[in-house]
Amino acid sequence: MSWSNPSDFPAVILENQSTGILWLDADFRLEYLNPAAETLLDLDGKRFLGQPLTGSLSQNQEFTAMLQRVLTGQETVTQRELGLQVGPLNARRIVTVDCTVIPLVERAAPTRLLVELVPLDRHLRISRETLLADQSASNRSLALKLAHEIKNPLGGLRGAAQLLERRLADPGLGEYTRIIVKEADRLTALVDSLLGPHQELRRQPTNIHELLEHVARLLQAAALGQRKILRDYDPSLPELQLDRDQILQVLLNLAKNACEAVAEGGVIVFRSRALRQFTLHGMRYRLVACIEIEDNGAGIPVELLPQLFSPLMSRKPNGAGLGLSISQELVSRHEGLIECQSQPGHTVFSVLLPLGAGHESKAA
Secondary structure: OOOOOHHHOOHHHHHOOOOEEEEEOOOOEEEEEOHHHHHHHOOOHHHHOOOEHHHHOOOOHHHHHHHHHHHHHOOOEEEEEEEEEEOOHHHOEEEEEEEEEEEEEEOOEEEEEEEEEEEOHHHHHHHHHHHHHHHHHHHHHHHHHHHHHHHHHHHHHHHHHHHHHHHOOOHHHHHHHHHHHHHHHHHHHHHHHHHOOOOOOOEEEEOHHHHHHHHHHHHHHOOOOOOEEEEEOOOOOOOEEEEHHHHHHHHHHHHHHHHHHOOOOOEEEEEEEEEEEEEEOOEEEEEEEEEEEEEOOOOOOHHHHHHOOOOOOOOOOOOOOOHHHHHHHHHHOOOOEEEEEEEOOEEEEEEEEEOOOOOOEEOO
């Protein structure tokens, strides 16, 4: 078999690998990368094919030196827990990988390099996802128990106040019983909010970018438009089978939080990407839509991050702390997940939703 042409490999194996595979010529020009490598390095394969990889990853001197070492020494080199800076300049992030570079030598042909990138962050993310899913299930169970224990006495309290109002001789005293009824109704509504939406999903083909643009218009109408909204959309992202109203509620809640987190003149980014060979709730999907809402506000204190999606957890003076909890529940009903990464000046909420149906398999 000739090693000079990556098309000699069974395409189905390369395309479905969770390990990132890259094929470089002797000048480190990119001849091939599989979908896992595209996702890991945040590169568009069609755009970067034929270009030097060292230019696309110019901030990674250790990686570049490793490629040169293999090309010169003609020996396989492995680097454990190699940190790579990826993404656009205004949104750099670091991914941690085990990297192996293999020289492939043929007679009378220049050396080519086969690069294998095993993502380590993926295992950490799956562990964090499992924790979030367990937390969501515990929150749901607690909310159901609280609802049963609270709503029954509230109903009795409300009924007793109404009966008392009818027996009062002084009509002016009825104002106090009406306050009791009003507050009982308010508490009942709060308990119902803890339970989240009751209606069944009404899935329909939905353009996620149209939803994001609708959210932007709503923010403008609510006078929250003093913040600058940037768009970074993947135009190849297909329509998703979603309950439009429920996902709109999620995106609007996250976007309003972002607006409140930044000062006037702050920047918010709406971003969409298609992630390949991605694991959600223990299932591996060929394609997952990632919708990000990013802001450059002060960030979320690190001690609050583990409880971020818990009910009644809020940093707002008048907040009920239900928005993120309900949003997580709505996305979970779509087999998806909301994740958050935050540091001062850079907070990102990522809504992860499977694309299509019938493409999932049990994750290893």
